[in-house]
């Protein structure tokens with residue numbers, strides 16, 4: 001037999017099939033150790049296919065050293081999916097194959113874990129009646145039946161060894177599975193579906209479209225719809241994938257799922273320990289677990305016979321990968337759904353503009369859930385003009401209205417969430433007198449202050465502007481660099497409400513894989529009155545006692561230098577507002593802004609997604625932004641600036657030929673520094689393009705893939721979710 005092998009070396013020079021002689025235990029999808037290169041080196045490889053004959057002369061073929069798996073690690077479907085990903089994103093096969101395995105498994109750092117159990121032998125040998133400890137151990141096992149050996153050794157020390165030697169005990173090694181989130185209890189009652197939920201399930205069941213979008217307001221009961229569809233897949237002996245955007249969200253969802261499906265659920269995400277990850281993955285591969293839950297990487301779950309795939313909060317930016325291959329989770333999920341002939345369900349209260357457009361065009365099924373469960377009202381959103389507060393001399397981050405409502409909320413024994421709208425590095429500059437934010441003349445996106453050059457820059461075209469000393473609109477001199485820290489907000493809150501118990505949730509307070517969960521659990525258990533946090537507190541949490549949400553600096557993301565800043569702001573506000581008034585008491589939201597007439601904020605305050613969408617899509621078309629065009633970035637990074645620049649030049653010249661031949665399909669083509677010039681000692685340059693959807697993007701990928709640089713990393717991004 002001949003095995004076609006891809007060696008696990010991420011380099012394009014060896015990115016091809018190598019034939020090896022194999023025996024008939026070798027199957028496609030297994031990992032093998034093979035001789036490779038000169039000097040009798042060894043490397044791991046993936047068997048892509050097995051065949052009878054090679055086209056190579058027999059004397060040139062080498063033999064496989066060793067087979068690493070007793071069953072294929074990657075199934076047929078996933079092998080072909082890896083090929084598609086490689087072709088689509090132009091990356092070596094080794095890199096796309098790696099997506100399908102837990103990283104530590106590949107590097108051999110983790111394996112199966114076993115535990116020894118002891119029980120009494122059928123025929124006990126004669127015992128010494130004076131050996132009290134031995135007798136106690138036997139009595140213990142007579143009662144228990146069996147026990148872990150380690151436990152017996154702890155209890156009965158050396159007597160255990162003697163009993164084993166005398167064949168009084170039989171020891172058996174058993175596979176032990178390391179289970180993540182042991183502390184998470186399975187909970188959640190089983191709901192009877194409402195008519196709206198039933199209608200949604202029915203619509204998804206009967207549609208002939210692969211993709212369905214559930215556009216349901218926060219609290220409309222989308223989760224129950226997913227669970228019903230997943231249960232249905234299970235009852236047909238099929239499996240399911242359930243993707244959620246953030247690790248912080250996973251434990252809550254996971255406990256719901258575990259309550260419902262028990263050990264059939266496996267969780268996959270990068271925050272688990274190596275052993276847990278490996279075991280959960282193995283349970284899925286072996287078919288012991290049927291539902292893969294997790295962040296985007298769970299889309300590669302090693303399961304067969306998939307009955308449905310769910311992408312919750314489909315608009316979330318975390319669904320685009322930030323390392324090579326820069327896949328889009330939807331694209332991968334779609335390929336899997338097509339392969340299995342199953343449904344792909346997207347859910348969101350604020351679908352991405354692109355997804356909604358595809359649903360409107362009829363490409364995706366569209367299900368709307370405009371009402372909350374039990375017709376609970378959406379919380380009222382009060383827009384507060386912060387310019388007035390500044391004029392009144394209130395320099396704190398809290399408006400008077402928010403302070404009053406907080407006081408009331410606490411007096412009534414309810415809980416509040418204070419949301420700080422802060423994003424990454426961006427320092428947007430704003431006039432606090434009139435709320436004016438300076439934008440690029442040619443791109444209409446907010447400029448960003450760069451302290452190293454003391455200038456304002458456009459992240460889309462690279463244009464530079466002088467920093468402001470006075471506002472060009474009103475002449476005011478209260479120029480403000482946005483971005484208040486959570487710590488300061490907590491400090492001020494304590495000053496106003498000394499008795500309140502305050503929890504802070506941001507990157508500094510959430511270390512460890514269960515860090516998020518612990519904070520959220522404390523809040524859910526009402527061990528705190530106010531939760532202060534950044535984006536992390538915005539996501540799908542369900543806290544019944546929260547009746548007030550305060551949004552500080554709503555403008556922060558509005559003026560983020562990105563064409564999606566309006567969309568992101570709308571999503572954020574809707575998501576955070578949705579945390580309020582989910583149970584009994586009516587909820588309220590205070591939205592603080594320096595731009596109270598902004599249409600995005602108005603639409604968000606009225607929960608008018610359609611209005612927002614119509615406006616946004618018209619603007620995107622007029623300004624020629626995605627989904628009407630593609631923003632493509634070729635990123636060039638390296639530690640040596642000269643080498644990096646040389647690579648940039650080579651690529652630029654090459655791409656320029658494509659540009660010259662298709663000039664009419666490009667709206668923009670240029671090279672420049674990236675907005676952040678250096679990250680982790682690597683210089684960052686980019687070639688930025690805006691092109692029509694019919695432009696030869698494949699040629700761009702191919703041109704980039706052809707060039708090899710020694711110490712410079714190059715990658716292509718389409719509509720990157722982060723342009724820093």
Ligand code: ADP
Nearest residue numbers: 191192193194217218219220221222223224373
């Ligand atoms: P969404 O995901 O759309 O924001 P959830 O699925 O979290 O909404 O549901 C909101 C709340 O309604 C949850 O507390 C959930 O337990 C409850 N719920 C969902 N479906 C039902 C139902 N059929 N009957 C009663 N309560 C329900």
Ligand code: ZN
Nearest residue numbers: 440443458461
């Ligand atoms: Zn510009």
